[in-house]
Amino acid sequence: MATRGRSRSGSTGTRSRNQRAGRAPAGEGIIPVLARAVREVEAGVGRGRKSPSIRTKYQTVALLAREERARVKEDAELSEPQRTEQLKRLDGIGTILAKTAALDTSLLSLLAEDAEVSDAAKELKREMLAAAGLELPDEPEEPEETEPAEAPASRQVVPQSVISRTLANPFLPPQFHLERRAPQTHRLAGWELIGPLLSSFERASSGASACMDLPEPTTVPLPEGMSLMRHQAELVAAAAEGHRTFLLADEPGLGKTAQSLLAAQAADAYPLLVVVPNVVKSNWAREARMWTPRHQATVIQGDGETVDAFADIVIVNYEVLDRHVGWLGDLGFRGMVLDEAHFIKNKSSQRSQHVLQLSERIRARAGRPLLMALTGTPLINDIEDFRAIWQYLGWIDEKKPRAELMDALEETGLTPLDPGFFPAARSRVIDMGIVRRRKVDVAADIPARRVADLQVELDDEAERSIRAAERELVARLVAKYERAIEARDGESAAEGIDHDLVRRIAASEREESAKSDENVFAMMRRIGQAKAGLAADYAAQLAHSVGKVVFFAKHVDVMDEAEATFEKRGIRYTSIRGNQTPSVRQRSIDAFVNDPDVAVVVCSLSAAGVGVNLQVASDMVLAELSWTDAEQTQAIDRVHRIGQTEPVTAWRIIASRTIDTRIAELIDSKAGLAARALDGSDEEIAQSADLQLETLVALLTEALSS
Structure with a gap:
């Protein structure tokens, strides 16, 4: 001391x-x-x-x-x-x-x-x-490197079939011939590198590639009647040649599920663990039966009483992973696929801790397992979203690059002080296994898509109520601003609007209204309810004129209103909701896809935004606004994907003369982060700001300017 x-x-x-x-x-x-x-x-x-x-x-x-x-x-x-x-x-x-x-x-x-x-x-x-000449706090002693601590688990279970498999094959020794080595690092020792590596993707120049070099496709054994597109076969060939880590960030609709299943087959990465959102578990089992029928797949439901631990492919959803993380880590997996990998971006969440623990244990036992992270929207808010995915893949640990990436960085001969470090570092990370293809580049046969805003007029009573609530909100914000200006005790008033004060007032309003019903989210829900019937009417018109239509909404009451409208119009429909069992959900999808008399499918944005193929339709209605461009894009890509033969139009229903129009503009302004970081686009990177805060800032600024 x-x-x-x-x-x-x-x-x-x-x-x-x-x-x-x-x-x-x-x-x-x-x-x-x-x-x-x-x-x-x-x-x-x-x-x-x-x-x-x-x-x-x-x-x-x-x-x-x-x-x-x-x-x-x-x-x-x-x-x-x-x-x-x-x-x-x-x-x-x-x-x-x-x-x-x-x-x-x-x-x-x-x-x-x-x-x-x-x-x-x-x-x-x-x-x-x-x-400053002040005393320094004690430096904590460097902890010894240990195996990752067990992630917290609420209730661990071990299904009976897992016990049976363990008894049948109790010896699963680690593959010591593939033991991990320490990096041969000298020049970059002591440098903080994670920040510069992330920054290298922010600095990507226009047109910079975001895809590793992939080999020429080879013949892939496929079930009868199945075929691959060239871009899919390239990734499978890379796995066959020995590449073992992939951040597969193809745009939605380009067949990532098939690629990962066939890559596992090419790498003989069985048993294979697949971690997915709950809503797509059944779809993954179905795809496994289609693409790799010789390898049995099993789905973990609840406590796993029905799981077949002898299966080659074990599918589990994030929501129940905490119950099974113990035995999953000991089963001897040689591969792991993480679907919708951006789900683990918050490294402090229990979900992320479980996933990172499992990948570490699989690496420790298998040496070089096949690890794949699948996401069509790799960046929702911030470039930092990459960090957890890279750690899952074993490219970095908590503080620094791991051996393979560190050696690749050493080979550049550069440090973060050198201007050329950032493009070189980005290239080395991409070579670790980032695969990003766009529909426009690899699937020329997929027609174009467009988002068309349809302005609707709310009925008089609903519009008066919503606009009154909006005026009350704006008046409250302006009053807070004016009180703050008056409280400055005679300080000289700044010319124009004090934008710093505007942001502080907006933040204060957001915090104060978070626990009440008078906030922007509640107002948007009211707008959604008010335009539900209008959106359903438009979907009904489309169904009569163009055929099948997909109807997306955020809230259950909006879905209920839409279905009531279709009932009145005599239009047959089906629905996909979050409270459905997997079998009911699949029956709903099959009815819409296969029954020519089912004209509309009413979908929850959260339940049907991923893992659903609805390309039998080419028109869709977005009845309520999403809070991110990524969520909207995922919904559209349920229709705009491989197998689509018609141009796709997403009709976004906007309530005119309400806050709906302002939020639509803000959502659109947030688009482009993935394009900049992964596709080398010149689009401006969106700030990872809270949309509710930005909406309040915009409302107050507009009021003060008028």
Whole structure:
């Protein structure tokens, strides 16, 4: 403690490091250090920089400012004028932090109480404290490397058939000849690399490829009547040649399920574990019977009483994984497929912990298992969504690249200080197994699609009620803003709108209304209910004129209203809902696809947005708005996929003269993140901001401008 805790303000090394970094001279105190750092962040964000180092510095300044404020308030040795002066200076730093976050709202996530503090931020914090001449906290001892801790489990079960399989084959020794090795790293030892690797995808230039080199297709043994497209056969050939990790990010509708099942067959990766959302379990079993009929598939339901532990393919859904993670880790899987892999983007969730634990245990036993992550929407909000998927695939661990990726980075001869590092690093990550193909490039026979907004007029009573609620919300926001301006105690009023204050007012409103019925989400539900009948009427017209129609909604009452409308019109329909059993769900899909008299399928966005093939229709109605462009795209891709022969039109129903139109614009503005990171598009990367907050900001800004 004496050694690590003493002041380092007199250290020559510290002084020189501070001078090189442009920091305050040692001993000047923490506030000047923070002031200089926050100005650097403000300037960087103002120039459009969104690098990991800027984010790290932003979070570190915020943490230290928070700690310093608490210390100043509690310091009994300070006189009241001294305390007031220091708090005023800290307020200035806080103001700059807030204005910077207004320019890049993704920074707000770094201020959350549960926000993860990276090793880089911890090191920068120590450097700032040293530059200020303050005592440094003890460094925690480096823990010894151990096997990953068991993920928490609410209720572990071991099905009887699993016990039978274990007794039948009790010896499943690890494959020591495939034991993992340590990376041969020298030049990059000590560098923080995860941030730069993620940043390399943000910096992708226009047209940059996001797909590893794939071999020429070879003959793939297929069941009678089945065939593969060229892009599917290329991935299977890669697995046959020995590649073992894939982030398969093909656009929805390009047959990722078939590719993964046949890749497992080519790699002889049995037994194979497949982890999927609940709504697609039956579809996976069905696809396995179609594409790999010689390999029996079994589905884990509930506690697994009916599971066949001797099957080659074991399918389990995320929702019950906690009950089975123990025996699944010991069964001896040689392959694992993760469907809708973006489900694990929150690494602190129990779901993600279970998946990461299983992949680690499978690697430990099998050495080089086949690991596949499937997602048509790899980036929902943020480039950070890649992190958990890369860890599942074994490309990185919590802090650094693993051996294979590290060796590839070493071979570039570059460090993150070199401008050429980022495109080279991105290329090395892609070579680890990122496979991204677009319909326009590999499936020319799939017709075009378009999203058409259809403005509808709500009936007078509903429109009056909704607009009154909207006016009340806007008036409440404006009143809060005006009170805040008046409370500035004579400070000179800034010209124009104080956008920083607008964002703070919006955030305050969001927090206060979260537990009440008067919020943007509740208002959108009311709008959905009000336009349900109109949307169903339009779907009925389409059914009479063009044939089969897919109807999507978010809420059960909207689906109920639509089905009642179809009943009145004498239109036969079926529905796909979240509370259906797998067999009922499949019967509904089969009825719509195969029965010419069933004209409409009414679908829940959450239950039917993935794993459903409805390309028998080419027109669909989106009765309610999604809260992300990705959710909307997934719904459209139930129709716009391999097998579609007609141009696809998605009719998005918008309630005119309501907040519906504003939110539609905001949702559209969020599109493009995956295109930029994976497809090298020039589209602007959307901020990972809360849409409700952005809606409130837009409403208040518009009101103040009028």
